[in-house]
Amino acid sequence: MDFLTLIQVLDSSVRLATPLLLACLAGLFSERAGIFDIGLEGKMLAAAFFSAAIAYMTGSVWVGLLAGIGSSIVLSLLHGAASITFRGNQLISGVAINFLAAGLTVLIAQSWFNQGGRTPSLMGGGRFEGIELPFALGPKDAEATGRSLSELIAEAGPISQLYSELISGHSILVYIALLCVPATWYILFRTRFGLRLRAVGENPAAVDTAGISVIGLRYAAVMICGVLCGIAGAYLSTALQAGFVKDMAAGRGFIALAALIFAKWRPWHALYACLLFGLLQALALRSDVVEGLVRVEVPVQVLDSLPYVLTVVILAGFVGKAIPPRAGGEPYVKER
Amino acid sequence: MTDQAPAIELKGISKAFGPVQANKDISIRVMPGTIHGIIGENGAGKSTLMSILYGFYKADKGEIFIQGNKTEIPDSQAAIRAGIGMVFQHFKLVENFSVLENVVLGAEDGALLKPSLAKARFELMRLSEEYELNVDPDALIEEIGVGMQQRVEILKSLYRKADILILDEPTGVLTPSEADHLFRILRGLKEEGKTIILITHKLREIMDVTDTVSVMRRGEMTATVKTAETSPPQLAELMVGRKVLLSVDKQPASPGETVLEVKNLSVTDEDGVQRLKNVSFTVRAGEILGIAGVAGNGQSELLEVLGGIAKGTGEINLNGDAIDLTGKHSDGQTRRARGIAHVPEDRQRLGLIMDFMAWENTGFGYHNDERYQKNSLLMDNNALRADTAEKMERYDVRPPNPKLMAKSFSGGNQQKIVVAREIDRNPDLLLVGQPTRGVDIGAIEFIHKQLIALRDAGKAVLLVSVELDEIMSLSDRIAVMFDGQIMGERDPGETNETELGLLMAGVTDTETAA
Numbered sequence A: 001m002d003f004l005t006l007i008q009v010l011d012s013s014v015r016l017a018t019p020l021l022l023a024c025l026a027g028l029f030s031e032r033a034g035i036f037d038i039g040l041e042g043k044m045l046a047a048a049f050f051s052a053a054i055a056y057m058t059g060s061v062w063v064g065l066l067a068g069i070g071s072s073i074v075l076s077l078l079h080g081a082a083s084i085t086f087r088g089n090q091l092i093s094g095v096a097i098n099f100l101a102a103g104l105t106v107l108i109a110q111s112w113f114n115q116g117g118r119t120p121s122l123m124g125g126g127r128f129e130g131i132e133l134p135f136a137l138g139p140k141d142a143e144a145t146g147r148s149l150s151e152l153i154a155e156a157g158p159i160s161q162l163y164s165e166l167i168s169g170h171s172i173l174v175y176i177a178l179l180c181v182p183a184t185w186y187i188l189f190r191t192r193f194g195l196r197l198r199a200v201g202e203n204p205a206a207v208d209t210a211g212i213s214v215i216g217l218r219y220a221a222v223m224i225c226g227v228l229c230g231i232a233g234a235y236l237s238t239a240l241q242a243g244f245v246k247d248m249a250a251g252r253g254f255i256a257l258a259a260l261i262f263a264k265w266r267p268w269h270a271l272y273a274c275l276l277f278g279l280l281q282a283l284a285l286r287s288d289v290v291e292g293l294v295r296v297e298v299p300v301q302v303l304d305s306l307p308y309v310l311t312v313v314i315l316a317g318f319v320g321k322a323i324p325p326r327a328g329g330e331p332y333v334k335e336r
Numbered sequence B: 001m002t003d004q005a006p007a008i009e010l011k012g013i014s015k016a017f018g019p020v021q022a023n024k025d026i027s028i029r030v031m032p033g034t035i036h037g038i039i040g041e042n043g044a045g046k047s048t049l050m051s052i053l054y055g056f057y058k059a060d061k062g063e064i065f066i067q068g069n070k071t072e073i074p075d076s077q078a079a080i081r082a083g084i085g086m087v088f089q090h091f092k093l094v095e096n097f098s099v100l101e102n103v104v105l106g107a108e109d110g111a112l113l114k115p116s117l118a119k120a121r122f123e124l125m126r127l128s129e130e131y132e133l134n135v136d137p138d139a140l141i142e143e144i145g146v147g148m149q150q151r152v153e154i155l156k157s158l159y160r161k162a163d164i165l166i167l168d169e170p171t172g173v174l175t176p177s178e179a180d181h182l183f184r185i186l187r188g189l190k191e192e193g194k195t196i197i198l199i200t201h202k203l204r205e206i207m208d209v210t211d212t213v214s215v216m217r218r219g220e221m222t223a224t225v226k227t228a229e230t231s232p233p234q235l236a237e238l239m240v241g242r243k244v245l246l247s248v249d250k251q252p253a254s255p256g257e258t259v260l261e262v263k264n265l266s267v268t269d270e271d272g273v274q275r276l277k278n279v280s281f282t283v284r285a286g287e288i289l290g291i292a293g294v295a296g297n298g299q300s301e302l303l304e305v306l307g308g309i310a311k312g313t314g315e316i317n318l319n320g321d322a323i324d325l326t327g328k329h330s331d332g333q334t335r336r337a338r339g340i341a342h343v344p345e346d347r348q349r350l351g352l353i354m355d356f357m358a359w360e361n362t363g364f365g366y367h368n369d370e371r372y373q374k375n376s377l378l379m380d381n382n383a384l385r386a387d388t389a390e391k392m393e394r395y396d397v398r399p400p401n402p403k404l405m406a407k408s409f410s411g412g413n414q415q416k417i418v419v420a421r422e423i424d425r426n427p428d429l430l431l432v433g434q435p436t437r438g439v440d441i442g443a444i445e446f447i448h449k450q451l452i453a454l455r456d457a458g459k460a461v462l463l464v465s466v467e468l469d470e471i472m473s474l475s476d477r478i479a480v481m482f483d484g485q486i487m488g489e490r491d492p493g494e495t496n497e498t499e500l501g502l503l504m505a506g507v508t509d510t511e512t513a514a
Helices: A003-032 A040-058 A061-085 A090-113 A139-145 A149-155 A158-167 A172-190 A192-202 A204-209 A214-240 A252-262 A267-285 A287-294 A300-315 B046-053 B076-081 B099-104 B113-130 B146-159 B176-191 B203-209 B232-240 B299-307 B332-338 B347-351 B358-362 B381-394 B411-423 B441-456 B468-474 B497-504 B509-513
Strands: B008-017 B020-030 B035-040 B061-066 B084-087 B164-168 B195-200 B212-217 B220-226 B258-268 B274-284 B288-292 B313-318 B340-343 B429-433 B460-464 B477-482 B485-490
Touching: A003 A040, A003 A158, A003 A172, A003 A192, A003 A214, A003 A252, A003 A267, A040 A061, A040 A090, A040 A214, A040 A252, A061 A090, A061 A214, A139 A149, A149 A158, A172 A192, A172 A214, A172 A267, A172 B113, A192 A204, A192 A214, A192 B113, A204 A214, A214 A252, A252 A267, A252 A300, A267 A287, A267 A300, A287 A300, B008 B046, B020 B046, B020 B061, B020 B212, B020 B220, B035 B046, B035 B176, B035 B203, B035 B232, B046 B164, B046 B195, B076 B084, B084 B146, B099 B113, B099 B146, B113 B146, B146 B176, B176 B195, B176 B203, B176 B497, B195 B203, B203 B232, B212 B232, B220 B232, B232 B441, B258 B299, B258 B460, B274 B299, B274 B460, B274 B485, B288 B441, B288 B468, B288 B497, B299 B332, B299 B340, B299 B429, B299 B460, B332 B340, B340 B411, B347 B411, B358 B381, B358 B411, B381 B411, B411 B441, B429 B441, B441 B460, B441 B468, B460 B468, B468 B497, B477 B497, B485 B497
Parallel strands: B035 B195, B035 B212, B084 B164, B164 B195, B288 B460, B288 B477, B340 B429, B429 B460
Antiparallel strands: B008 B020, B008 B061, B212 B220, B258 B274, B258 B313, B477 B485
């Protein structure tokens, strides 16, 4: 495998890791506050649909993004109402949200667009395009020289290849997702809000007796979870692909949960875990590279299943003991 | 003193939970710079009253005055603002946070943590030194002992500038020396002008540290007296509403044959930690052997392995015959058949199923008895219910209704159900762990009488308790456990709390003498 191929695989890993990372951080905020959320998948799916649909109708991807975030927040609040206010079972509420989103998105898509449960393809301003960082080789250089971009990159030096292919050229959402990692770390471990958020996930009674609202903190966490899931979903339909198709979240919400456990609820480790899953997904797209490496023909289906196999392995606890936030999954009932 | 405004004055506080009147028209004045005890049995309404004061519940009626000013306390935040700090029976600490983070939580100075933590660290060191709290700000809560955890709770209140400190059953989890340390701290706080409310059901603590004591019974305040002018028997009578025997009335033991012989018993837990190290002792018929020690020094493992719940190595003989410790006969059922009955330490976890009715709970271990079989397939539940009703009558379980869930009985009555079931088995050896933990005075008296009666009937009793008073008053011989070993045996008539306390802390005989 040459250097350029490696760069291309890594580039693809970053793109595929982005929705996982956003969803994983979303789950991190929620679970650190003691609210388990297996509805990440459903929220991403709803956001993917509404951002694509609204972006198509308005022609503006930014309006689409807002719509996606809005739809995800609505589902978050539903989860919050069920599990915080009414002290219901968080797993069941999450499952319900997944079913709701899976059915509702296709139903509304069919009713609005009559294209078999998908949105029309997004073009131009309806999509997030890649951002050319300064001095990177991009489509403009290709236009200026009249040659294809891939040719230009293939001829460039390794540093230029690394910069142009791996670092430059992603959509804004990829960069936002990456910035969310240090931001999450900072919020959790360096701010008052973070201290309280972590405390409410460990021992809500301690927070309550300190005179802080347990309910307020948990709703805040669930809202942040909604925003991040919304961005993740919008990324799927308006950046990674150009439009919504049925079930396009494809289990990413669950893979993000596995990554969260793998990362033991820590932001930087969440990044590494998501990049690992992203790499596995990228390799599935490049079976030629895998065959070059292992020198055996590997069926694509096997490669496709690898992220899910890793998920099962992680959830079965083969990667060491992961201790979730102690009050996770338990509704808070005030008692002496 | 009389013209000074009380630190706290409650007027006509009432609170009902459904049909249960937890507090009835309670009025109380707590003077500043005093330690005021509130004593009462479990369920007398002490904790409810304090929860109202700390903003956890809202009173149905009544007024609260703090330092002479009428104050509304709708939530904990308001209580903290009014200068009230509370140390709950079950600590409200975040286990994987440091001491410093726990103290700062909810009392931060700004949105960023760094300046708050720096300021708190400085303040914490000062307070810790001033009141001899000996707290390490960077230690994690899960890695420090309960004594220090409790001091962190006190620090939390002091850091929030509390003038009034409420402690709810603070010594339940402490060793005698830790409790003494706590009382020294409380006296120091009092000298600084703080007002302290001590809620407890232990008469000795009231007599030791309080200036004034209020007694509660069934939601009502029955009396407020100066501690110097009262006595334990008088307080006990006010608490229970009748005369109570505080010391256990018993004749000297007349021990017979050896019933239980334990030789070199060892237990290693799942994590590979040796919990019990070569323990040997005997219990004879007609005597009570008391095992004293701070919780967690191997007593639980000893009871579990004797009761057939856990496995161990070594030798156990009952009435001269060996008991299988590791094989397939090493279980509770076989032990019962051999004549061992077991009142486990944690009745809610091992003694009862809380969501089962009383008659179902008393049936455990009797399922195969002839008298409860209707035919080869069905049980005769009516017989079981009738027997349960009879047992409940005999063991004074209140209310005597076999169809109530175990969880709806008070702690003392739950324990009586377990004791009734185990003693009625007519065992040769009774294992008892913490028989009166969380049990009110009236029930303690009753349970103690049952244990003495069993002894006098010529049975062997192995009593494990962390309450030194209980061990001293019931036992005919006392063995002290520390770190999985028996540190020594003493005659209760010839020893005292100081000597036992040293043994409990692992100080061996020679050092005691020196």
